[in-house]
Amino acid sequence: TSIFRLKEHTDRLFNSAHIYMMKMPYDKATVMDAQREVVRANNLKSAYLRPIAFYGSEKMGVSPKGAQVHVAIAAWEWGAYLGEDGLEKGIRVKTASFARHHVNVTMPRAKVASTYANSILANLEAITDGYDEALLLDTDGFVAEGAGENLFVVRDGVIFEPEIASALAGITRATVHTLAKDLGLEVRTRRMTRDDIYIADEAFFTGTAAEVTPIRELDNRVIGAGKRGPITQKIQSLFFDVVGGKVAAHADWLTAV
The missing domain is CATH 3.20.10.10 (D-amino Acid Aminotransferase, subunit A, domain 2)
Known part of the structure; x- marks a missing residue:
């Protein structure tokens, strides 16, 4: 099993975080390894992989200042999106x-x-x-x-x-x-x-x-x-x-x- 264009998808995640001034808590290599591990751990052969970075619940309000950036990775079996x-x-x-x-x-x-x-x-x-x-x-x-x-x-x-x-x-x-x-x-x-x-x-x-x-x-x-x-x-x-x-x-x- 292989992940298609893992580097490019991870680069886009980090570029998106940079645009929105989110300080990623991990480096790219760590996030890439984690994505591979999620696929391995779930024994997936054909799947959709979704890494996401988000602010935690440390504070409320529009400003993210003071909120921690978290990273989650989900993967699941996936058929054809549009059938x-x-x-x-x-x-x-x-x-x-x-x-x-x-x-x-x-x-x-x-x-x-x-x-x-x-x-x-x-x-x-x-x-x-x-x-x-x-x-x-x-x-x-x-x-x-x-x-x-x-x-x-x-x-x-x-x-x-x-x-x-x-x-x-x-x-x-x-x-x-x-x-x-x-x-x-x-x-x-x-x-x-x-x-x-x-x-x-x-x-x-x-x-x-x-x-x-x-x-x-x-x-x-x-x-x-x-x-x-x-x-x-x-x-x-x-x-x-x-x-x-x-x-x-x-x-x-x-x-x-």
Whole structure:
């Protein structure tokens, strides 16, 4: 059993703490070792791993000054976040009425729990209306990201992604950039409107939980052929091969437990 991109996930935890001025009580090596131990101790073969840093109950109030920073690590068996069927056939997505936070509301380079209040509202709206997931626009009306995922679209053989000013710079997103290059595919970043997605040939979400999930429909508009597209399938297949330890070129992304 190995952990995928353990260093990068741990770096993001520490960077997020730094942005929010949280003094971590352990160094990176200790936190990385603890994550490996949690997987080992629970004898997990395929799991979701979540390290979290939080303030304790030493005091009340908005100011965290004087409160101790604690670190917890949880891991549990995990299936496909957006469904096994979704991985193969694609999911239905709704553009949320809720905008993604402005860059000066929460800090988008930090993965922080408070950001997910916004995601919860968007996701609940989508699920209640019969969709599988939500897409959020930024405060200017341009595409930001999914409720818990980064977005890519394919048009004329080229992969495009929206600018990530107000979105989390995902680790799976960065992985897809590398895998696309391995496959000889170009990735371009630009401002994107939601109707850019309507007329795309393919679209897919990426994320630690979502992995690589095709999108077959947005706002009742079928995207492309209405199923997982060929480029999405290539990216997805290579991604799972890498995570499964089948690609020697990216063995350094796996940390044995």
